[in-house]
Amino acid sequence: MRITFLGHAGFVVETAGALVVMDPWLSPQGAFDSAWMQLPRNHHLAPRVRELLETPGRERFLYVSHEHKDHFDPEFLATVVRRDFTVVVPKFKRSELQDFFAKYGCKRVIACEDSREVPIKGGYLKLFVSEQGTNRDSSVMVRAEGQCFLNLNDCKLHDRLVRLIAEEGPVDVFSAQFSGAIWHPTCYEYPRETYSAIARKKRDSKFEAVARALESVQPRGYLASAGPAAFLDPALFPLNFEDVNIFPRAPDLFAFLEKRLPDAPTRYLEPMPGDVLDAGTLEFVSQVPERVTTENFRDYLHTYAKDLAHVFRERRRNLMREEVEEILGRLRVELQLKLDRLDLHERVGMPLYVELTEAPKRLLRVDFKLRRVDEVPAVRDTTRYTMKVGASDIVRVLDRKLNWEDFLLSFRLRLSRNPDVYEPVLHGFLGVEVEDLREFCDGIRATESQKERTVVEAGGKRFSIQRFCPHQGADLSEGWVEEGRYVVCPRHRWQFDLHRGGACKTNHSSLCAEPLADKPERVSDSVPPQLPR
Known part of the structure; x- marks a missing residue:
């Protein structure tokens, strides 16, 4: 078994009789409205991945773990011409992936429930599906030729890993997310010391989760993947160089693991996009010459940002006052639609204020108790949640070019809350699509039952x-x-x-x-x- 790293959470697993392409994120436009770019850059691998998917001779499979656009890349997939391969996706209640691939024109689509096994020549691949609240994700195991690769990516299966390994047997190569992928505390208006303290705690918590996963799985090799993105938008660029945030790089993780698990037999591997690993020997069959290191990281990012500066020039747009007013009206309607479907609205004990940066004296106040959205001139509640957004950014959600969660992950917003307490229903109100809010509320009730x-x-x-x-x-x-x-x-x-x-x-x-x-x-x-x- 050979494993080629495609960058971020992408892999190609090759055996004598089968090929599995996992989560290829290769578009030069990045993800989440170009807020996230691949780190290291991997766009040059797109022709090679297309060739692998289009070349007959072996069973070919495309696996997409979930809907986040740093895993599910419709722009790249549209460039694949010959589509006589099998697509494997998790079967979620929300059918976005199934709907997309039903129209894609591939050989067949297999929508897998949790723990479903899909035969391949000389072995099988198996999906493990997790769906709780706003989190929908899956992981994949490929077992063939006497070797096993378990790719957890972003999927939070940590409470199942002990049982999973007991049922499935030993794993040779393991991969799991080690970097943050959320807008807290990144988008929150905290004092610097508070921000750093929260980020450090979250970073260390993620590292501890990887350490405990390694203790449970006990693989021979761990591949660092699903790490940080590059933030090349000039407004986000400083995130790349913060002393402490939730986006650490692999060397930081490895330093933690060496102290936390000093006697662990697992080898820690940091591949670059294009590197090929032999799963049997844990040696790289080939490695690309360009390596991103701690020493060249800053220069690499500046060059990368310069090369893609046109992406952010092209997305800038100045709005007329009439356009801002129209967007404000549409946003008010959208928030009211969400509120009407939020069955658990009475649980939210604070209002939400939404401010367009172009209209700072025309705020939208969402009153969850009364279930209404009003326009007000200023924040008048001490206990409150606030969100500030640009009209040119939020209109992309209203135009359905982004969904709400993708917008939140674009980091193009500022948030604050008083008291500073996580409120799951309000969080869901912001991140869940209108049509999914009732199911979101049902999920909370099911958990509580x-x-x-x-x-x-x-x-x-x-x-x-x-x-x-x-x-x-x-x-x-x-x-x-x-x-x-x-x-x-x-x-x-x-x-x-x-x-x-x-x-x-x-x-x-x-x-x-x-x-x-x-x-x-x-x-x-x-x-x-x-x-x-």
Whole structure:
């Protein structure tokens, strides 16, 4: 088995009888309205990937893990002429991927439920699907020729990895996301010290998730992928050079892993786009000459930004006052449509203010309790959430050139909240499409309906807690305990304080923790959360 790295989360897995192309993100326009660009650049690989997909002789498969445009690249896929290959996608409730490929004209489309196995010559590929709230993702395993590659990419399967490996057997090469991919704290108006503290905590939490995944999977080799993007828009360019943020590079991860797992047998590999790895020997069959290093990183980014400066010149647009007024009116209608479908609106205890930067005295105030959107001249609530956006950016959402989540991931907005507490319903209101909001609310209710409990030991005491995380339903029996009191969710690393009844440190949710008597008593058959190893 040979594995070619395509950049970001993209791979080509080749065996004697089959070829699997995974998440090829190759378009020179990048993703999320060009806010994210591939790092290192990989656009030169597009002709090679097209050739692989179009050349007969072996079974050919295209796998797309989820809808985010740094994994699902319609612009590149449109350039593939001969499409007599099989597309494999996860079967989500939201059918965007299936709908796209149903019209794509390929040989066939296989929409996979969780753990579905797809035969290939000499082996199989298998998808593991995760769908909770606004998060839809999948990972893929390829097993052939006596070797196995597990590509987790962005998929948060950390609460399933122990069971997955027990069922599927040993993994030779493993890959998993190690960099952030969210707009918090990147887009929030924090003082610098607060911003750095939050970013550092999130970065270290992501690194810890990779470390624990490696402990569970115990692969012979780990390929660093799904790392940071390059931010080449002049307004975003400083993100590349912040001392601390949620976008670390592979050398930072490896330094952490070497301290965290000093005796681990796993080899840590940082491929460049175009490098080819032999999964059996863990040696690179070929490596490209251009390498991005800590020493040349700054110069590399400046050259990259200069080469693609035309992309950002072309997207700039000055709007007339009448256009701004029209966009403001359309945005108000869109927010009201969202509000009308938000069944859990009464849970949001603060208003949302939306401001167009071109109209700072005409704010839209979303009142969740009263379920109405009004225009107001200024922020009048101390407890509130605010979003500032440019009319020329948000109109791309209203014109359906971007969906709401893609817009949030473009980082072309500024946010603030008081108090600084994560509110999942408000978060969903912003990021979920109008037609998906009722299903989003149903998902929250379904998570909350899970009442099974388990037992955890912490600080020499035993506690009965809810087994499933109230955030998105992760199995806390695969979590762990920190500082003798905090139960940590394995999926998003939320912390729940056992000394405060299981209260969450991120928002107001709780595990409803109850101390148990010293004498052992059976609460459930669940496995207690793992202690740090």
